[in-house]
Amino acid sequence: MSLDQYAAPAVHLMVNGQDMTIDVAPSKRLLAILREELGLTGPKRSCEIGRCGACIVLVDGAPINACLAMAYQCAGKHITTVEGVAQEGEGELDPVQRAFLEEGGFQCGYCTPGMVITVKALLSHTPDPNEDEIEEALSGNICRCTGYGGIKRAIKQAVKWRNGY
Amino acid sequence: MGANRQSLHAEPLVRHPQHAEEAWQMKRLWGATASYTAGGTLLRTQWESGLAPVPAYLIDLSGIAELHGIHDEADGNWRIGPMTTLTSCRSHLGLQTAHPLLTEAVRNIAAPSVRNLATLGGNIVSAVGDALPALLACNSVLQWRTEQGITDQALTEWLEAEQLQSAWKERLLVGIQLPRQTSISQTKRILAYHKVGRREAFTPSVVTVAINGQLGDDGIWRDIRIAAGGGQTRPRRLEHTEALLMENPSNSPSLAVVYQSLLAEFKPKGDSFASADYRRRTAANLIVSELWKAAKRLTEER
Structure with missing residues (x-):
């Protein structure tokens, strides 16, 4: 058995709508690729063991901890960071971002990129989430400033805007 | 997806077998210097915390189609591929009806962002995963690729004996079977x-x-x-x-x-x-x- 044939090629990704091929070690963490290779510092480095959610990004539309995912696991996939959440060229925030801003859904803001991504993912498959669904969705995002009251208000406001009421 | 003892290596080489047989052959060849990887969520946290050294080779199981999926089989048993994510287990309507213990257990594991990566097989071979009590209560059977071919083993037996069987380290988990629940009258x-x-x-x-x-x-x-x-x-x-x-x-x-x-x-x-x-x-x-x-x-x- 020739093992070289199984070696992973350079990693091809689509990051915030941009096609790219990156020459990195296949086991390199997605978080390091985004922050160090691509300069996308929205996803935050914090616990680095998948507990806090500050680094969450969308991988093919699903929230994933970028500190846990390795480069080879993201090959050929669409990555969306908080920098790519707003519609390009429109110059406006996404309704979820705007709701966090207007409802005081953050204080220090360190967890906010992960929160915004998580809420985007939640509303994409559950447009009108109940309290339990919100709590389950947010269970992997830790905020040590707000007590979650402002975050929950932001989600409810984003739901209203999104659903036109 | 096997319990592995690993030697220290800074940047593991990642190999991508397309079949369970290839993966198993790789593990046999490289032994303790290689680790099967599924979602990698537990391995990554073990590396970061220094609880386990990074291996020289990662054998990525994600490209092996036969290790994925949830199947309601003709005999009433359910077969789950070990590479099935916890999210897929949690959201599968048939599994929710047939084996609600398992889907409830999975709901209680980590958070959605981790469950999107983590797999049922990974949770099992950790030997301490929170899906295991539910799987035990469902009388689950593990299917392994071994020296003798595909072997079925009761989960109970594997949990009791695995630590004592160094030869089992190279086995590859290829399926999880949940037997049909038989009902007793009255x-x-x-x-x-x-x-x-x-x-x-x-x-x-x-x-x-x-x-x-x-x-x-x-x-x-x-x-x-x-x-x-x-x-x-x-x-x-x-x-x-x-x-x-x-x-x-x-x-x-x-x-x-x-x-x-x-x-x-x-x-x-x-x-x-x-x-x-x-x-x-x-x-x-x-x-x-x-x-x-x-x-x-x-x-x-x-």
């Missing part, structure tokens, strides 16, 4: 899963318990499987207590005896946060409270 099925942690959500478990039983109209358990684990305790069936329950009517006096049996039979590992005694009592309380609730419901329905 009984009601009772299911319960509890995970207790140190906070409400996304918490490492202190204790996990699962119950899968059939309580007769006369208050006697005709069939019951009870499993407990949590933390670094390998989950196991509490078979002595199961036997005790099936010999005695489910009423309050016997529950006191059952409680003592549970305290004697469950032997969890303690740590700095929760002692073994605390865990033992928590598990016993959870199990007895579920048995009491089942008996109470039965009395109310009579």
Whole structure:
């Protein structure tokens, strides 16, 4: 058995709508690729063991901890960071971002990129989430400033805007 | 997806077999220098915390189609590919109906962003995953690629013997079978899963318990499987207590005896946060409270 044939090629990704091929070690963490290779510092480095959610990004539309995912696991996939959440060229925030801003859904803001991504993912498959669904969705995002009251208000406001009421 | 002992290596080479046979051959070739990887969520945290060295080779199982998917088979058994993510298990409507214990257990593991990466196979081969009590209570069978070909093994047996069998380190988990649940006439099925942690959500478990039983109209358990684990305790069936329950009517006096049996039979590992005694009592309380609730419901329905 020739093992070289199984070696992973350079990693091809689509990051915030941009096609790219990156020459990195296949086991390199997605978080390091985004922050160090691509300069996308929205996803935050914090616990680095998948507990806090500050680094969450969308991988093919699903929230994933970028500190846990390795480069080879993201090959050929669409990555969306908080920098790519707003519609390009429109110059406006996404309704979820705007709701966090207007409802005081953050204080220090360190967890906010992960929160915004998580809420985007939640509303994409559950447009009108109940309290339990919100709590389950947010269970992997830790905020040590707000007590979650402002975050929950932001989600409810984003739901209203999104659903036109 | 195998328990691995690994040698230190800074940047592992990643290999991408397309078939289970190739993956197994790679592991045989590289032995302890290679690690099967599924979602990699546990491995990554072990590397980061220094609990396990980074191996020289990662054998990525994600491209092996035969290791994915949830199948309702013609004989009524369910077969789950070990590379199936916890999210897929959690959201599968058929599995929710047929094996709600498992889908409830999975709902209690980590958070959605982790469950999107983590797999059922990874949770199993960790040997302490919170899906294990539910799988034990469902009488699950593991299917392995071994030297002898594909081998079936009761999950109970694997959990008890795995640490002692160094030759099993190279095995590849290729399937998880949940046998069809047979119903006994004039009984009601009772299911319960509890995970207790140190906070409400996304918490490492202190204790996990699962119950899968059939309580007769006369208050006697005709069939019951009870499993407990949590933390670094390998989950196991509490078979002595199961036997005790099936010999005695489910009423309050016997529950006191059952409680003592549970305290004697469950032997969890303690740590700095929760002692073994605390865990033992928590598990016993959870199990007895579920048995009491089942008996109470039965009395109310009579």
